[in-house]
Every structure is written in structure tokens, then in C-alpha cells.
Amino acid sequence: MNSYLLFKSLHLIAVVSWMAGLLYLPRIFVYHVENKKEKQVIKIFEVMEKRLYFYIMRPAMILTWLFGIILVYLNGVEIFSQLWIQLKFVLVILLSIFHEYLGKCIYSLKNGTNLRSAKYFRIINEIPTITLIIVIFIVIFKPI
Numbered sequence: 001m002n003s004y005l006l007f008k009s010l011h012l013i014a015v016v017s018w019m020a021g022l023l024y025l026p027r028i029f030v031y032h033v034e035n036k037k038e039k040q041v042i043k044i045f046e047v048m049e050k051r052l053y054f055y056i057m058r059p060a061m062i063l064t065w066l067f068g069i070i071l072v073y074l075n076g077v078e079i080f081s082q083l084w085i086q087l088k089f090v091l092v093i094l095l096s097i098f099h100e101y102l103g104k105c106i107y108s109l110k111n112g113t114n115l116r117s118a119k120y121f122r123i124i125n126e127i128p129t130i131t132l133i134i135v136i137f138i139v140i141f142k143p144i
């Protein structure tokens with residue numbers, strides 16, 4: 001079996017799982033903020049947020065990085081001389097920072113210190129979508 005294709009497949013599976021969480025968690029925040037007076041509903045959202053973040057998103061992000069690093073190793077570090085991989089790397093770092101920011105949002109929503117509106121969470125919900133589109137075009141077209 002070709003190890004490169006195996007790790008590339010595992011990398012893509014991890015990316016899809018991570019992106020699903022990055023796309024869905026801010027939407028849960030929207031509903032959380034819109035229903036802040038409904039204590040029973042808030043408890044449900046808190047459980048959903050925690051499970052999505054810690055049981056799906058965090059492992060998927062770690063696996064995305066792990067398999068990505070393995071792919072770089074299999075290709076050789078000189079791949080970093082290419083612009084497309086540099087751009088992808090920067091965007092994945094930014095997505096990782098966004099991921100951690102969402103973790104802070106979970107904490108502030110749970111502790112009642114959130115000052116952000118549902119509209120704010122609707123807007124930031126577009127960040128992973130736009131980033132994903134850019135990364136896909138970069139990886140497919142591989143600009144020099």
C-alpha cells in the first residue's frame with residue numbers, strides 16, 4: 001500500500017471532521033445567545049458545545065496537524081520552498097487560532113461572561129468557510 005496516499009486520505013478525513021466542527025460550533029453559539037433566558041435549553045447547548053469541541057474538533061485538529069506533518073515529511077521539507085504550501089500552512093495556523101478562540105467562547109458562554117451577540121457569531125461563522133475555500137483553491141491550483 002502506498003503510505004503517501006494512506007496518510008493523505010487520513011489527513012483529508014481529519015480535515016473534514018475538523019471543518020464540520022468549525023462550521024457548526026459558531027452556529028450553536030448563535031442559538032445559545034438567542035435563548036439565554038431559557039435555562040433548560042442553555043444546558044443542552046452547553047453539553048453540545050463541550051462535546052463537539054473536546055470530543056470531535058480537538059482530536060480532529062490534532063490529527064489534521066499530525067497527518068499533515070507526516071505528509072510534509074514524506075514529500076521532503078523542501079516542499080516549503082513552494083508558495084502554495086506556505087500559504088496553506090499560514091491559513092491552517094489561523095484556523096487553529098480560530099479553533100482556540102472558539103474554546104474561549106465556550107468558556108465565556110458557560111460562565112455568563114459572554115458579551116458577543118448572535119449577529120457576531122453569525123459573522124464569525126463565515127471565517128472557516130472562506131478559509132476552506134481559499135485552501136482548496138491553493139491546494140488544487142498550487143500557485144508557485
